[in-house]
Amino acid sequence: MGDVAMTVPVLRALTEQHHNIRVTVVSRPLFKPFFKDLDRVDFFSIDVKKRHKGFQGLLRLFTDLRKLKVDYFADFHNVLRSRIVGTLFKLAGVKVATLDKGRAGRKALTKLENKVFEPLPTMFENHCKTLSKLGFTVSLENPKFPAQEKLVSELLPFTGEKNTKWIGIAPFAQYSSKVYPLDLMQNVIDTLAEREKSTILLFGGGEKEIALLNQLKRDNYNVIVMAGKVKLEAELNLIQHLDLMLSMDSGNAHMAAMLGVKVVTLWGATHPYAGFSPFNQPMCNCITADRDQYPLLPTSIFGNKEVEGYADVMRTIKPETVCEKIITILQQEN
Template identity: 40%
Template sequence: MKKILILRFSAMGDVALLVPVVKSLTAAYPDVEVTVVTRPKFGPMFFDIERVTVFPADVDYTYTGIFGLRDLFRKLMRKGPYDLVMDLHDHIRTKILRSLFKLFGSRVVVFEKGRAEKKAFSRKENKITTPLPHTVERYYKAFEKAGYPFKMLEAPYLSLSESIQSASGWFGYKKSMEVTKWIGIAPFAMHKSKIWPLENYPLLIESILQKTPAKFFLFGGGEKEVKFFESLKQKFPKNCEVIAGQLKLRQEIALMQHLDLMLCVDSSNMHLAALSGTPLLSIWGGTHPDVGFGPYNYTYETNIVQISREELSCRPCSVYGREKCFRGDFACLNRITPEMVSERVLQRFQ
């Protein structure tokens, strides 16, 4: 068996986008074993992939600083040796680790992050807006460079065992509600420039319910997010279920696979839904899918709601999101109305 070590600590969406690549790699090479080194909370995404193990590395507490990384390296070496070390993060932590692996004779390949072209795409003036390679493609190219070309598998990539799919208890309930559309709502992201104004959601839900029976499942996490979801449930007690804080990651993914549609923003929940093969509609503001982080293998014209660059040439103002707006009014988000989104949602059910 050949042993490959992959380094990728964050963010959640970037780690999720590793899944189709790792799954396709092991399917193409039955003589390969893969160890993914990532934050513990992201590990469950890889649990169902054959010949893939996760090394949970808590780089925020257990393996902090130079000495923490040294300890992490020693533990990884004891599980080696590795035929190949893939740095698919290219961050200060992984730069230190890959240097240590090189020093001890391991072959190391680093993926092309495309920092300069992403910066040119998102800068304030004189943008260069040629669509950039998707992050999944960048990961794949790194393996191709390492001598492991393969054909990408078809979705779904996050395929969970049947026991996990039935664990949350929601699915028997759905069978008695076949005429009711199941719509996931994931309205939150790390940065303000990605978040569609929250006051739009009650209007959106009301508009959808006027046209079709629907059950809304509210995805997220954190005290503020749960508080907002509880306010929606109070307004629509028979139509909203708060998932945030109720299910573990794999159960959330299992629930996503039963949705008729996931309504989301540019976030990790968007990537999880896309990798699950779930129909989705994603609202984009300060970021742009052409930078390389759109829902993988989805048609942007059908699955993205955004104000065009012809109307707002300032888009995108950032690769990953930001807290301030070049214009000062977040027009990229505020010009998207509940009526526009409702119409796009209902079109998906026709």
């Protein structure tokens, strides 16, 4: 989800700076709402469970896409399936460019010995480089974001009309090494809930996460669990009305950032230097674990690798630090 959300600012800039092109995004149907407000951007839903499953399915996908008579094929994913489709397009005479993931740089950043602790190009920069191979120069300076839409009616039974500062919190991630300890997150939520004229909206998905979010809510009247309440399109509408999103290194950070919402992120085994910090957010909004105590950080690009003795790295991020950062940002808006 985060990978797809990170393409949105790039495609918005592409279509705004090149008025003679039309783009078709090929992805899972769940992500179609991400692109609904982009001019001259169509969406092709891939059916990975039936029609486009397996190698034969990729051949059918190529056949389906070829009917669109595309002039260029940009592979923003660079996995086996997308490379196969890209190769078929190349054989058909279509100009193809593939994302360079910078694997050597990622390996140098995360290795445990002789680490090279330097920032890598962001994913947004990498996507722009992919487009440049096709002849399209894209600048991400002075980005534009969608106009804020009216709060949709299906949200009102849960949120009511907005008359407070709305703080979104997405406390989960795919891997545990990227999740802020829940006892510390409880401290953050309780502290923020004590502020007058603040409403905290908790995001997540799945029965297990919903149960944990309800525990985090406790008896705070101004903490609302949104997980499982509405579909993605309405959730994006809600995120657009947030004053700030607090997230892990996860998809929620990128969904908020693509909508122009201020984002504070917490980083454990991963690090913003890997290029996955949210779009157009200052580095000071990325709160990282203490590398003085844990010098091998970052130990992973995606959080899927565990290093002995590094299970508690996120405990070096104090709840007071998180709350102070959020409150400072909110006060700057007044």
